[in-house]
Amino acid sequence: MSSANGNGAPPVSLTIDGRKVSVPAGTTIYDAATRAFVKQAGDRNPIPILCHREHMTPVAVCRVCTVDVSVNGRQEFRLAPACQREVAEGMEVRTHETSDRVRNAVSMLTELLLADYPDPEAARAARLTKQGQSRGEGNDELIELAERLGVENPRFSRSRREKPIDESSMVIAVDHNACILCDRCIRACNDIRNNHVIGRTGKGYKTRIAFDLDDPMGDSSCVACGECMISCPTGALLSKHHVLSRPPAGTVPAEELAAHPLFTGVSKAFLDFNEGAVVRKHFRKGDVICREGDYDATAYYIEDGEVEIFISSPFKHVKNHRGAGSWNPFALVRNSLLAGRGEDRRDEEMDTEFISIDAPVVLRYDKPVATMGPGAIFGEMACMSSYPRSATVVAQTDCTLLEVGRNVLYILQRGKFSKAQLDERYRQNALDNHLRGATVFARMVKNEDEFKKLVEFLRPRVDLVRVNNGEVIFRQGDPADAYYLIRIGFVKVSQERPGGEFVLTYFGPGKSFGEIGLMGHIPEIRDLAPPGIRTATCTALDHVDLVKIKGEDFRLLLEQFPSVQKSFIDYAITILKQNERMLRQVNEDSLGDFLQQGLMNAQSVLVLDLEKCTRCDECTKACADSHGGVTRLIREGLRFDRFLVASSCRSCLDPYCMVGCPVNSIRRRGSLEIIIEDWCIGCGKCAENCPYGNINMHPFPTGQNVFDEELRRKVPVLQQKATTCDLCRELDGQPSCVYACPHDAAHRMKGSDLAREIGIVATPPPVR
Template identity: 30%
Template structure:
């Protein structure tokens, strides 16, 4: 009888963060002993109660001593609050390598690569190794851990204890940027993890909590600059000074990836749907640095507004205007309009601080925005790239339709290197003689990473490629739903005998997410690009405008 009640409870929690509810006593404890007590001090009861929000968006997680809780550079969509044990944050940059993900994908030898040709091709994803039920359901106890004596590590290195009831992980969760520090379990510990949707709901209901989090982020926000080319080389003191005076802004919608298709198919002009960040002709109040997301740069000439460039994470806008202002000693206006494409997080460094701290440090070769002032790429094509958010790609697969003969050698090559199952579709958005294939673009803003419960989908530290560690994937489909480009698929997995592996908990076939892995384990790199005999398939990094231009020139002649 008790089991039946439990099962019903579990079924009704299908859309919750965890199938297991947060125990009442822990909720009560949180209300009194954690930062969440601030929420209750001015909680505006609109719809859901505090308890409802936590029951829906929180779960209890446990870590054993020396296990890694957060990795610097990983993406995450949740905040954590320790409720038991010791949790520590590493402050020694030199020790970060200890937290780095151990790449399980080593390059194959030539012998092993050639061996792939003789393997029997399967029509489905097959695992020759035994896949445990724990791996399928995500209850496997394999969490990454620090391979060192943890007490010695703590005594020899600079770490800070995160107090019981304190909050951490909020910058990455709320700004959707990579984790800014690595956190590990100093002893066996328990934490409450709240996904970003829950934090957003709490923020909407408590001004006090919003102010509290902003203060915390403000104190730590200089860490955000570690990902911005122009500022990362400045000293930490200067970064702190800049960040204390800088204005952080967020434009557009957090859920852009979910409503992306609706937006591009709507009758309204895309320009009208995008939030204006800066208007052409308006006073330049500072340097605009993109932290996350994308911006469209447009210019109005003769009444007609057209796209002239785009900004990606780490790009800046306003350098030209501010430099000219400095040279001439008079106020300057913005030469272009900046619009948020999807969600855009940016920081505006006031012009006085820019002049004092950043301008002297600016050296040749610093990346600014990706402008197309030379006009190598047609404005229609630029619109196509920005409208479809293709500028997000670091490895976008672009096919020259004037040269592609439909021979499918690229697909066959992909199949050979992935056990007979190609990881991309040679179809996609078209513009004139160019097609963007349905293949993972290894995005600059990898929205697929946000919300992965096991961290199976991650960005490789060395290469920047977005990779799925298959044995950590529990097939929940979060990344599949999050990818706005339909570039990730859920597939049923089979054992060596070809039988589907069943998740005994749900009674359904077990799933895993698959996508292009850029042939990370192959001696050659991406087999698709290697295989094209007609030089029709290109992998394009939109952060490098010169390379994009070269490819477009090749295609359009």
């Protein structure tokens, strides 16, 4: 796989079959040849491959990609595998098209593979008859390679025993006779999809692929994603086309998709296998295409017409307000109150003008409506990561959309030509919207001329990077080489401490990271962070799309745009000081079973001393009185010794609730309490993610009414908003549950303090 080192090294110049090529240092010879020779669909790389694909890590098993290499005029003795060998300055590369030495070697390897392969024509005819489908030209890459090299009948032969065909799976047939043990299916299953179902079994001539513990494919844990099938170069894994006997209405045929510009370069076999995953839908003006908060697993591509995307939920939060003149110091007005940030300011509340959503546009806080036209794709985050829809989409004109399933979208984002199309559309149509939604660029948005200069500066300098679930983007202590903005997905930011991993925060769409390691040369940052070194580890929590700006381009950005530099400096200082405060609160002891309960993760748990508690329930009543009649705690939970840990927000060190919010409206203050911003759409994802059940969904009347057919009358429309304990920060900072306890039985404490109370961790001696 090609990789740029990102350290500002100059590009490397070389020649391949006499053609001059200039590529970043670290690029492989094969990827360099792809850049030079493959400009559009139908172009062919002069270097063949069998065990490798562009999106896989090269292993150089089959060696059909071997090339003749000379460096500075000196020819190397051994042929080199092009998929794995990196380029070097002054390198001269010759492929089988210009070197007899290479051609003879690759032809020999091809003959050896064909010697242990079914009769090409008979095997192909048998498979086509059995499957009842046309696999299309070029699907058997070994046969295609033989034709390309002019190898008709291999000189080698051996006695073979026919291996049975495994048809136990409902969707894929396994023909072990056609398998050449390239391991592409194994790496596709294990490395690309992380399913870990396929491996090798047997030794020597009896070696073959196997599923789980050598089970039939249909009895294994295979999830039938099809990744192995589309990765197989020979047809040893084939789609059983008859599974989808009745595709959904509006299904776009595979033949039509193959000719569609968006699907350029996508395997015809894959499109056949996923028949029904792309549906063409027509909407009339005013039709609702999808609603905010709904769950779905598809994205939409606009072919014709325009759509309007907006957030219908009111941009307000739950307002805490004591009832005037009440004899009860915890009493509130007994109705639910919502307030916008203009009438009820809260500490550390965001003052953003734009809201990032799952679309190539952003919405203004004061007018959350935008329009999208032909060529736009929206709903990618909901499709790839099963998150709720972030906004409602309505047809503004009569329009035609392609509804794309997850498997197909995944391939579009990975294929060479389709990815290039999507990336170019992002640069031209969505980059400016993305930057408007990024907090750190907010100052420049107010100056439209300066903002346009910024966009034009960055447009040719950004790269789109896609990261899979669980993949580490960079580690604490690594050299800092790039700055990242999040387009889709969520990233966990953590630091390694002596007691283990400490999660600093989660970042979602519209957020950015990686700037601190690139700013060590700035005097204001120099004393707060080590120069040129990553201060935290960033890990993808799901399918993440990142906009990458290389380190040298980032520094040039700061030089040319002083207002941006000022924003970055202020932001970096705030983050570094906030992290320092948070880390001082972390107890670094290991607690074994106590840790497994999630309590070591807690920075503020409500603990009831049962030897003092009289079960009067005043703590619960006080909480309800303080929050509009909706309690944020339940007097039930885990019990340790004489202490009961009540169900209430713990201000976790690793706040799972922040992951997956489609509009990024839940976050943590610098003092660890959770804050829910005004633009919460009430989807309930945070409540679902909280492992302790400490986030509640509170319904509020919207002032609108709809006619209920069953009741035969109008009923009020309710809007949900998420609520959670904020330690009464918006009242007076004194938790009402603790203050109301008449027996001194209720206490707020860290999980580590509770551990010491019950003797799991010894109390440290006083410092003298």
